[in-house]
Amino acid sequence: MTLAPGMPRRRGRPSVLDTDDVVAKAYRLWSTHGFAATSWQDLAAATGVSARTLLRHFPSKSDIAWLGVEPATERLTAALAATAADVPLGDAVRHAIAESVSHEPHVQRVSADWLRLISSEPELVAMAPAAYRPWIDELAGYIGRRLPEAPASVCRAIATAYQAATFDALLSWAELAPDIDSADAVEEALRWLTITVPAP
Structure with missing residues (x-):
């Protein structure tokens, strides 16, 4: 900088x-x-x-403390933009989120300390909704483009659920398996989530 x-x-x-x-x-x-x-x-x-x-x-x-969220959002945006239109939505979202977490070694090195900090410090916990809003907005926008029939509120709810699941997966990674790649841990956890379009 x-x-x-x-x-x-x-x-x-x-x-x-x-x-x-x-x-x-x-x-x-x-x-x-x-x-x-x-x-x-x-x-x-x-x-x-x-x-x-x-x-x-x-x-x-x-x-x-929140410096890493902007580049994570940029990685999410780039990964979603590079995804082919025929990739199933759940797969596209899961892969892009894993890319937003980043496989880069310097990001991996600080991730565990960052997660412990922002999940335990009251001032930072209070700031989390605003800090994550651009990331959630980006994902909700992509889901809305892939599911034009879905209300915007539903797309945002899905994106928010993915953000919560991603954060929880990262916390588990930091506590239980910090020696493995955090992006891989997130992608594996998100395999349990699916996006189902209701029948008309």
């Missing part, structure tokens, strides 16, 4: 932030000291990035 357009620059080398490294170190720190008890100075010491620079990129600590 580089400085946003219009942001003042200091002389010398441009400011560049390795967000993956910041996130991984922040999760480790929060898992040890707690989210609320960790100050910006603590984060700066753990990440090697000044508190001023961190605040320039992240207006709040929760912005660091």
Whole structure:
């Protein structure tokens, strides 16, 4: 991540932030000291990035905590767009969700710490519905395009159910089997879900 357009620059080398490294170190720190008890100075010491620079990129600590949802939504969008129209809807959704979780090693490394944090920290638990809304909206839109006869509320309910099932599968993975690929664990769990179109 580089400085946003219009942001003042200091002389010398441009400011560049390795967000993956910041996130991984922040999760480790929060898992040890707690989210609320960790100050910006603590984060700066753990990440090697000044508190001023961190605040320039992240207006709040929760912005660091939820940073992974946007790229997950982008992966979901790309996977759905690449799915052939003749793939059964349940298979298409399951595969795209697994791709949104990501097989990338750096994502795998921080996933367990992230899951423990956002499922136990009250401030972050309260933010979950808003944080997941773009992901759910993307999936609901795809389901609606595949099932044009389905009411929008039904498509959103299905997408929300898939998000809840995905999150629960990830929690189980973090607790029971963190050595396997989390995306594979999610895809296997979602095989138990089906989308059935009611008879006319």
